[in-house]
Amino acid sequence: xxxxxxxxxxxxxxxxxxxxxxxxxxxxxxxxxxxxxxxxxxxxxxxxxxxxxxxxxxxxxxxxxxxxxxxxxxxxxxxxxxxxxxxxxxxxxxxxxxxxxxxxxxxxxxxxxxxxxxxxxxxxxxxxxxxxxxxxxxxxxxxxx
Numbered sequence: 001x002x003x004x005x006x007x008x009x010x011x012x013x014x015x016x017x018x019x020x021x022x023x024x025x026x027x028x029x030x031x032x033x034x035x036x037x038x039x040x041x042x043x044x045x046x047x048x049x050x051x052x053x054x055x056x057x058x059x060x061x062x063x064x065x066x067x068x069x070x071x072x073x074x075x076x077x078x079x080x081x082x083x084x085x086x087x088x089x090x091x092x093x094x095x096x097x098x099x100x101x102x103x104x105x106x107x108x109x110x111x112x113x114x115x116x117x118x119x120x121x122x123x124x125x126x127x128x129x130x131x132x133x134x135x136x137x138x139x140x141x142x143x144x145x
Contacts, residue, residue, distance in 0.1 A: 012084045025079065028115070032074035033060050035088050036108045040100070043090075047097040052090060059090075068092040076115070084114070 035056055042055045052070070053059075059070035072088040088102045106114070 012082065028076065028078050030074065030076045030115075032086075033057055033072045034074045034111060035072050035086065035105055036111060037105045038107055040088065040105060043097065043100060045097055045099065048095065049092060049097075052097055056088075 033056070039056055043052065047055075049070075056072060060073050061071035063069060063071075068091060070090045070092070072090075074086045076084045078084075086102070086105055088100060088105065090100045091098045
């Protein structure tokens with residue numbers, strides 16, 4: 001396995017598979033809360049938990065022993081064995097946001113490109129593909145049975 005990270009909040013693990021042509025089809029699976037860099041940029045120290053929940057949504061993990069800590073985690077497993085993990089942990093003090101860790105996360109456009117398999121900045125994006133011209137329908141042959 002090979003691992004690479006783009007910061008404290010995102011990690012990508014590539015599984016080396018031998019004889020991958022003999023493997024069955026595996027669907028891409030996403031689990032957890034995707035938090036984009038744009039969402040993290042809206043966080044400000046001193047925000048209330050309600051304001052944070054409005055910006056980021058409900059946290060995936062809340063610990064009864066650490067009520068002032070919220071964790072947003074997501075995991076995307078591609079069918080080719082590549083796994084991308086992201087994590088954002090928020091810390092509250094006196095019911096106000098104090099700090100957060102793991103905020104170096106991809107933007108929404110980069111994440112959508114990763115899901116679709118397109119490379120960000122590539123000229124051959126899925127949206128840029130023009131459909132083939134429609135052909136006239138062929139006359140159906142009638143069967144006389």
